[in-house]
Amino acid sequence: MNELFISAFVTLFVVIDPPGCAPIFAGLTAGTPVKHRRTMAVRSTLVASAILMGFAAVGEAFLNALGVSLVAFRIAGGIMLFLIALEMVFEKRTARRETRAEGVKATEHEDISIFPMGIPMIAGPGSIASAMLLTARAHGWQEHLVVYGALASVLVLTLVALLVAGPLMRLVGEKIEAMITRILGVILAALAVQFVIDGLRTVFEI
Numbered sequence: 161m162n163e164l165f166i167s168a169f170v171t172l173f174v175v176i177d178p179p180g181c182a183p184i185f186a187g188l189t190a191g192t193p194v195k196h197r198r199t200m201a202v203r204s205t206l207v208a209s210a211i212l213m214g215f216a217a218v219g220e221a222f223l224n225a226l227g228v229s230l231v232a233f234r235i236a237g238g239i240m241l242f243l244i245a246l247e248m249v250f251e252k253r254t255a256r257r258e259t260r261a262e263g264v265k266a267t268e269h270e271d272i273s274i275f276p277m278g279i280p281m282i283a284g285p286g287s288i289a290s291a292m293l294l295t296a297r298a299h300g301w302q303e304h305l306v307v308y309g310a311l312a313s314v315l316v317l318t319l320v321a322l323l324v325a326g327p328l329m330r331l332v333g334e335k336i337e338a339m340i341t342r343i344l345g346v347i348l349a350a351l352a353v354q355f356v357i358d359g360l361r362t363v364f365e366i
Contacts, residue, residue, distance in 0.1 A: 161306055167351075168294045168310035174348040175241065175286045176314055177248075178321035179332075179340055184281060186325040188272050200273050201322035207278030209315050212291045216311060219292030230296045231362045237289040238355030244286045245352055248345030251338060282318060293355060 185204070189197045215222075223233055246252075291311060298304045321328065329337070 161302070164298070164303055165306050165310050168307045169313060170347065171241075171290050171294065171351050172287065172311055172314040173317070174344045174351070175244065175284075175290045176282055176318055177341070177344065178314070178318040179328075179337060179344075181277070181281055181318060182321040182325040183329050183334075183337060185277060185322045186329050188277070189325075197325075198323065200271070200277065201319060201325075203271075203273035204277035204282060204322065205315055205319040207274055208282035208287075208318070209312075211279065211283040212287060212311060212315070213308070215288045216291040216295045216308065220296050223292070223296075231359050233289075233296065234293055234362075235356050235359035237293045238352045238359065240289055241286060241352035241355065242349055245345045245349035248348065249342050251341065277322075282315075297358075 185201065189200055192200075220230065223230065291307075294307045294310075295304060298307050332340075
């Protein structure tokens with residue numbers, strides 16, 4: 161159970177990337193009142209939580225309805241996560257997030273909780289796929305609870321990162337944040353390859 165929790169937690173932490181969401185949130189809410197920033201942080205996390213928990217809960221049934229096997233989704237999800245990891249290592253993901261955020265900055269005190277923070281900054285394609293992959297790998301209600309617990313833990317950390325985004329960015333700085341993102345990208349790449357290997361083992365019965 162501990163191994164499952166650690167694996168799920170690390171995967172979701174790396175994909176959701178709370179340290180990477182913090183500077184985006186700080187930029188989007190720069191110059192707004194503290195109350196507005198706090199409201200946006202809480203609302204963004206709640207929106208993302210509802211989406212991720214929903215996909216984690218009904219993801220397997222959704223795939224079955226589409227006629228997609230869990231093995232196929234595991235391999236496809238692993239490949240997609242690997243591409244996200246490459247973007248993190250070469251900082252393309254951060255640049256794309258910042259570009260997307262710039263387009264939302266125009267209106268002062270705008271509600272950014274649904275777009276772009278809730279979707280796709282926190283609950284993006286990678287995190288949705290990860291939640292579905294992890295619950296698909298879980299066997300029995302106990303393992304499912306472990307995955308949900310790992311997801312909830314990462315979302316709580318994301319909320320904390322958003323709430324302290326301003327001071328955190330002043331403390332960490334852009335260079336250290338970029339270094340952390342690259343390290344997390346390497347870890348995600350390894351986890352993504354493992355997803356693909358597990359899928360191929362099932363297909364070829366290795």
